Amino acid sequence: MGEEPIPAGSHAVQCGAVMKSSAAAAAAGMSRVVLVTGANSGIGLALCERLLSHDDQLQLCLACRNGQRAEAARQALLVSHPKAQVSLFQLDVGSVRSVLRAAQEIKQRYNRLDCLYLNAGIMPNPQVDHKAFYKGLFSSKAIHMFTTGEGLLTQKDTVTSDGLQQVFATNLFGHFILVRELEPLLCRPGSSTQVIWTSSSNARRSAFSLDDLQHQQGKEPYSSSKYASDLLSLAFNRHYNSKGLYSSAICPGLVMTNLTYGILPSFFWTLIMPIMWFIRVFTNSFTLTPYNGAEALFWLFKQKPEALDPMAKYHSLTSGLGNNYTQPRKMDVDDSMAEALYKKLLELEDTVRKKLKNEDLECAA
Numbered sequence: 001m002g003e004e005p006i007p008a009g010s011h012a013v014q015c016g017a018v019m020k021s022s023a024a025a026a027a028a029g030m031s032r033v034v035l036v037t038g039a040n041s042g043i044g045l046a047l048c049e050r051l052l053s054h055d056d057q058l059q060l061c062l063a064c065r066n067g068q069r070a071e072a073a074r075q076a077l078l079v080s081h082p083k084a085q086v087s088l089f090q091l092d093v094g095s096v097r098s099v100l101r102a103a104q105e106i107k108q109r110y111n112r113l114d115c116l117y118l119n120a121g122i123m124p125n126p127q128v129d130h131k132a133f134y135k136g137l138f139s140s141k142a143i144h145m146f147t148t149g150e151g152l153l154t155q156k157d158t159v160t161s162d163g164l165q166q167v168f169a170t171n172l173f174g175h176f177i178l179v180r181e182l183e184p185l186l187c188r189p190g191s192s193t194q195v196i197w198t199s200s201s202n203a204r205r206s207a208f209s210l211d212d213l214q215h216q217q218g219k220e221p222y223s224s225s226k227y228a229s230d231l232l233s234l235a236f237n238r239h240y241n242s243k244g245l246y247s248s249a250i251c252p253g254l255v256m257t258n259l260t261y262g263i264l265p266s267f268f269w270t271l272i273m274p275i276m277w278f279i280r281v282f283t284n285s286f287t288l289t290p291y292n293g294a295e296a297l298f299w300l301f302k303q304k305p306e307a308l309d310p311m312a313k314y315h316s317l318t319s320g321l322g323n324n325y326t327q328p329r330k331m332d333v334d335d336s337m338a339e340a341l342y343k344k345l346l347e348l349e350d351t352v353r354k355k356l357k358n359e360d361l362e363c364a365a
């Protein structure tokens with residue numbers, strides 16, 4: 001099933017309680033604290049630029065695995081926003097130990113977090129199914145294929161030091177643990193806060209299985225992990241809305257970043273770039289630049305979280321004339337599946353924590 005646009009103004013969530021949103025925090029003169037994972041390049045870095053251009057009083061935290069690249073990103077942000085408060089945290093979302101350590105440091109440094117962007121993501125060793133591409137090109141599903149990449153891409157996954165599938169660990173599980181660890185900063189009485197997932201229109205129900213959460217059996221771990229993040233966003237809303245935490249998922253569209261440049265050789269992208277700009281006239285999901293791709297992430301930051309629809313994915317779109325806008329589309333998710341995933345993630349969290357504890361004990365002995 002594809003994602004259907006939702007008519008403007010219809011919101012599945014109606015929240016009676018009046019809470020202090022992060023926008024209200026800004027109005028009250030408090031500088032908002034925003035943390036972005038995977039902020040040193042692509043969509044994450046463009047988002048940081050846009051956030052600081054909107055409000056240079058923000059306390060912006062870049063949580064990145066590579067210290068040098070993170071520092072370069074910080075310097076780049078300070079060039080355009082010299083007075084901005086930009087701090088760095090070392091975080092490898094693919095490692096549970098790293099997530100626990102980073103969360104600890106964040107809790108020591110801040111007593112609040114207004115917005116947490118779960119943006120870091122990988123698509124390792126992508127392979128394009130050329131046959132499927134040419135077949136799709138001359139079918140009625142050509143636009144759908146260009147919008148979602150459905151059926152075109154497979155990836156070769158690896159296993160992390162925690163014994164987890166790398167794509168699952170990075171795109172989903174590490175972020176799950178991060179939210180759980182940062183709960184005291186995110187759930188504050190009387191305040192409303194946001195968790196925002198960079199998902200994808202490549203997320204597909206048929207690529208995901210509750211019996212194979214980590215996608216050990218299949219060849220589309222990326223699609224599976226993004227579908228799982230849509231489910232988890234819904235589950236977070238069910239479990240945390242009463243504590244003031246609201247979760248949303250977005251799709252940035254097709255954006256030219258390190259991730260997409262990894263799919264085909266760069267000379268090939270250069271060759272087909274004019275075609276990509278041409279396709280953009282027909283499909284507004286070809287946002288192409290990180291700035292455009294960050295549109296929905298930025299738009300959500302300016303919304304009242306209580307008014308957002310937990311069943312919607314917010315898409316960054318760019319018109320043929322280059323105008324950016326955000327459109328909510330209904331996700332192909334349901335509560336029972338989201339709840340089942342949430343339960344399984346809690347169980348896995350328990351197992352991994354025990355494993356790490358045992359390793360620490362063995363080390364100490």
Ligand SMILES: NC(=O)C1=CN([C@@H]2O[C@H](COP(=O)(O)OP(=O)(O)OC[C@H]3O[C@@H](n4cnc5c(N)ncnc54)[C@H](OP(=O)(O)O)[C@@H]3O)[C@@H](O)[C@H]2O)C=CC1
Pocket residue numbers: 037038039040041042043044063064065066069091092093094095119120121122170198199200201251252253254255256257258259260
């Ligand atoms: N580009 C596109 O067309 C689309 C992208 N997306 C999603 O957008 C998000 C951002 O990707 P994009 O900007 O395109 O690609 P980039 O590769 O430019 O950015 C990915 C970011 O994630 C970071 N990252 C990767 N693995 C880890 C890790 N283990 N720990 C911490 N950080 C990590 C990268 O850091 P490092 O530099 O260290 O690798 C980098 O900063 C991803 O979640 C992606 O799935 C969704 C739909 C379309």
Ligand SMILES: CC(C)CCC[C@@H](C)[C@H]1CC[C@H]2C3=C(CC[C@]12C)[C@@]1(C)CCC(=O)[C@@H](C)[C@@H]1CC3
Pocket residue numbers: 128130133145146147148149152153199200201202253254260263264
């Ligand atoms: C002549 C070549 C064989 C052309 C191949 C084009 C494909 C590589 C692209 C067509 C649609 C693209 C696409 C993505 C990757 C590159 C394509 C498959 C994504 C899957 C990238 C990551 C995402 O999350 C999606 C939203 C993208 C959807 C479209």
